[in-house]
Amino acid sequence: MxxxxxxxxxxxxxxxxxxxxxxRAVEHIIREAAANPGRSGHTLxxxxxxxxxxxxxxxxxLFGISDPLRLVFTGNATGALNIVxxxxxxxxxxxxxxxxxxxxxxxxxxxxxxxxxxxxxxxCSADGTLDPDDVGKxxxxxxxxxxxxxxxxxxxxxxxxSQVGAITSERGIPLCVDASQTAGCLPIDVGRDGIDLxxxxxxxxxxxxxxxxxxxxREGLEARISPLAMGGTGSASERExxxxxxxxxxxxxxxxxxGIAGLLAGIDFVASQGVxxxxxxxxxxxxxxxxxxxAIEGIRVIGPRDPxxxxxxxxxxxxxxxxxxxxxxxxxxxxxxxxSGLHCAPSAxxxxxxxxxxxxxxxxxxxxxxxxxDETIDAVASIAxxx
Amino acid sequence: MSTVExxxxxxxxxxxxxxxxxxxxxxxxxxxxxxxxxxxSSDCGVCIRVDAxxxxxxxxxxxxxxxxxxxxxxxxxxxxxx
Ligand SMILES: Cc1ncc(COP(=O)(O)O)c(C=O)c1O
Numbered sequence: 001m002x003x004x005x006x007x008x009x010x011x012x013x014x015x016x017x018x019x020x021x022x023x024r025a026v027e028h029i030i031r032e033a034a035a036n037p038g039r040s041g042h043t044l045x046x047x048x049x050x051x052x053x054x055x056x057x058x059x060x061x062l063f064g065i066s067d068p069l070r071l072v073f074t075g076n077a078t079g080a081l082n083i084v085x086x087x088x089x090x091x092x093x094x095x096x097x098x099x100x101x102x103x104x105x106x107x108x109x110x111x112x113x114x115x116x117x118x119x120x121x122x123x124c125s126a127d128g129t130l131d132p133d134d135v136g137k138x139x140x141x142x143x144x145x146x147x148x149x150x151x152x153x154x155x156x157x158x159x160x161x162s163q164v165g166a167i168t169s170e171r172g173i174p175l176c177v178d179a180s181q182t183a184g185c186l187p188i189d190v191g192r193d194g195i196d197l198x199x200x201x202x203x204x205x206x207x208x209x210x211x212x213x214x215x216x217x218r219e220g221l222e223a224r225i226s227p228l229a230m231g232g233t234g235s236a237s238e239r240e241x242x243x244x245x246x247x248x249x250x251x252x253x254x255x256x257x258x259g260i261a262g263l264l265a266g267i268d269f270v271a272s273q274g275v276x277x278x279x280x281x282x283x284x285x286x287x288x289x290x291x292x293x294x295a296i297e298g299i300r301v302i303g304p305r306d307p308x309x310x311x312x313x314x315x316x317x318x319x320x321x322x323x324x325x326x327x328x329x330x331x332x333x334x335x336x337x338x339x340s341g342l343h344c345a346p347s348a349x350x351x352x353x354x355x356x357x358x359x360x361x362x363x364x365x366x367x368x369x370x371x372x373x374d375e376t377i378d379a380v381a382s383i384a385x386x387x
Numbered sequence: 388m389s390t391v392e393x394x395x396x397x398x399x400x401x402x403x404x405x406x407x408x409x410x411x412x413x414x415x416x417x418x419x420x421x422x423x424x425x426x427x428s429s430d431c432g433v434c435i436r437v438d439a440x441x442x443x444x445x446x447x448x449x450x451x452x453x454x455x456x457x458x459x460x461x462x463x464x465x466x467x468x469x
Contacts, residue, residue, distance in 0.1 A: 038400075038401030053402060057409065068406060233400065235401060236400075245399045245400065248402065
């Protein structure tokens with residue numbers, strides 16, 4: 001049997017492969033220093049805690065956060081978003097979000113609605129674009145929070161975060177940004193962008209292991225966010241109340257030390273390549289893919305044409321063929337792994353006009369090559385001609 | 388025989404302690420991570436020990452960077468082994 005190609009184009013779900021330094025760092029810490037970080041005073045415990053401290057420093061540096069202690073490690077972006085949404089909002093509060101959000105934002109918001117929180121979902125255009133002025137217009141006296149994705153995981157549309165940040169900063173409303181799709185592949189500077197709360201995940205463009213992520217909390221805001229989980233922190237142990245200081249307030253329980261060690265290696269890799277360079281590589285391939293796909297009869301590419309307004313997540317539909325069928329045939333006949341369906345973002349698909357059937361989504365990572373893209377275009381063309 | 392007077396700087400958390408450690412390391416101030424003495428706190432964590440003559444400088448370096456929860460002179464400062 002002829003050996004099948006294996007092309008991975010599902011990096012928006014989780015990047016793969018990881019740079020070799022990542023599995024090596026995970027293995028190293030498990031073998032050499034996976035003591036409980038900082039819970040005890042001995043050498044291995046401190047060594048584990050130092051790895052986490054270094055990860056905090058490197059992550060903070062990547063996002064322009066001057067004080068690393070403002071950064072909390074969580075299990076993923078979802079965990080970070082839930083701390084903010086459940087911990088900050090209460091009955092009578094009003095919250096604004098966009099139509100392009102992932103269910104990690106939408107579901108906790110809908111649950112808070114049942115607890116008396118009012119939710120406004122700002123509409124987006126058919127390519128997923130948000131007009132920042134629409135956010136401004138939705139602000140009320142009771143608006144306690146704006147939650148916005150940095151880029152859509154469906155259409156790749158980049159949201160006008162810094163423009164929204166300028167509006168929310170002026171009105172004194174905290175802005176929480178879901179950087180799941182952008183951390184590591186689009187520059188982020190919390191100060192410049194007016195971001196008060198930044199949720200990120202480790203296993204996408206930061207090239208860390210799954211089960212890592214975090215939350216940045218602007219100074220003082222922790223007073224308004226109660227922790228979701230409480231427990232042992234290795235600090236203030238004589239007290240039976242949860243500590244109120246950062247990051248311990250939101251870091252109860254033994255952390256994912258091996259995962260965080262891997263995340264540190266991933267972030268080192270990203271920093272050494274440079275976010276701008278990674279973006280340039282990915283967008284060169286994305287442009288090639290979009291042009292190739294657009295030339296195939298029956299293909300509709302979703303999202304903005306202008307590469308400046310998007311990330312390397314390329315969703316498309318093929319007339320007359322279900323997205324799941326396209327995905328299955330790409331995998332089965334061509335060894336090309338992509339994702340189809342609603343991508344945990346039904347609201348985004350409604351905005352884009354692709355609900356309920358969804359789209360086929362090819363998402364590009366640092367390790368993809370022009371050849372991967374060309375093979376994919378050929379494969380999609382072959383499926384289109386043999387529909 | 389000279390007794391070296393030593394002080395410990397105690398922080399709110401391990402994360403804060405290690406942030407302080409990094410700051411001292413960057414400035415080349417000698418320090419040692421030691422268990423928090425029992426008479427100061429029953430916490431099982433660590434704190435930073437400096438010699439008396441480095442104390443003011445250490446505090447200056449940390450000011451505005453990491454909150455110092457307590458500064459204590461060690462009563463049992465021992466003679467330095469010669
Ligand atoms: C925009 C967006 N938000 C949130 C998430 C959730 O990330 P995680 O599953 O790592 O919590 C994802 C990815 O799945 C995403 O694309």
